[in-house]
Amino acid sequence: MLYPLVRAGQFSLFDWPGFGPSTFVGFGNYIDLLSDDRFLASISHALILILFYSILPLVIGLVLAAVLRRGSVRGLGFFRVMIFMPQVIALVVVAVAWRQIYSPNGTLNDLLGAIGLGGLARGWLGDPILALPAVGVIGFWLETGLVMLLLLAGMGRISNQLFEAARLDGAGPVREFFAITLPSVRGEITTALVLTIIAALKTFDLVYLTTSGGPGTSTTVPSYEVYNRAFNLKEVGSASAVAIVLTIMVFLINIAVSRIGEERRTPR
Template sequence: MIRGRATPYLYLLPAFLVYAAFLLYPLLRSGQFSLYDWPGFGPSEFVGLGNYAALMGDRRFLAAILHALILIIFYSVLPLVVGLVLAAVLRRGRVRGLGFFRVVIFMPQVIALVVVAVAWYQIYSPRGLLNAVLELVGLGEFARGWLGDPTFALPAVGMVGFWLQTGLVMLLLLAGMNRISNDLYEAARLDGAGPVREFFSITLPSVRGEIATALVLTIIAALKTFDLVYVTTSGGPGTATTVPSYEVYNRAFNLKQVGSASAVAIVLTILVFVINVFVSRIGEEKEVRR
């Protein structure tokens, strides 16, 4: 009887051991390191919550958190809005070659982020494609070194995230829309509903689960952004594009502040967890109400 009850857990044990070895253990060690003032080698000094207290008054860290929250707009909010519109149009229009279009839209997701970063670095450079196009259409006065401008550097990085995530969001929403029964739309048309009314009364409520999933995935991507920032701007100019993930790297390997870097990593983990639990709960509540 005991063996029978334990059998499911025995099947799960190998996966749990891998999960514990590569996620839980490093997380616990990071929590331990965050309690010490340690340069990464040699002796360390126990400071308790001192590293966390120091972060609360650290302008660079607070700026990194703010930048990460701004990137959520580019990685999550804008792709969700555009993805909803594109998915609704594609479903309603029954576009030919939709399979090929899906592959093209999803392509940014399968390209290595370093490759994406290098490509966009070239596009944004003073002699890059973007400035060349602006010159071509007579808007040369708007040309600039986009990644070297403190005002436009973060939005420029954010637009790369928007390009990356829109295809993923659109495909998730399109998959959700394709499972909606056509009978609902036919009944709505018989009642005199137009395309806009159909969208808000039928389509949008039916894909709330997919919306929640898309938000969770894109918010995680926004908050853990590192490759893109490291390759394109290295957190600059100044601290205009520094983000928490880059701060972890910078403090650990450049400043030799492993304790502080670990504290940033723990705070980022908690932030990701809280935001996504909140988003997931909203999605679950709305699903239940349906």
């Protein structure tokens, strides 16, 4: 399991086009990344995608899961299957479908025109300002169902006696949520954050199939930079350095999230 990571670390110490002779540069590839505007932009884009892949799905998922937990919803099993459906659809299919939705003659612009907002229509994935949020919305659509199901599973284990006691004490829905529901699903919240943050940081398929990092560098992300440098620019050493940095980022962020989650669950 560790062999590919070790080899990537080895490659990152060389200036190598992927074939033929290589030149040892030590940490030169890593030092170059510190002043590489394209790489630094890809890091900032990945952090922005965490908002769409992780934070927003967690907020919306918490609210919807709490409503479903409290209310009586017919066909809840079918509803759970439907909201989880994006997780089982191949990302290639997802990317192609959303690319069509965002195209200048696509569904989104047709819908805006139908409701009298045709002036807002544009090529969403071709707009340097809106392209990254547009990709983020796809990630939000993908991850919300997963987060909601994790939270529903956690809420399903909460004893009804706790809610009954809270209602006898005069607690309303909001107080129930913050006093009982939220503390009881901290483990599921931590799991959801870990999974969605990993998905945000290592996203490649959606970017490659929808924007290819463009327009310009407005949607490039670290995973795409690894591919672009290794296979398009023939800079395998630099690509390996990006891969190692990305691995360290994923590891450190998720260790921090897990540690915070464990501390909050530990009674004082």
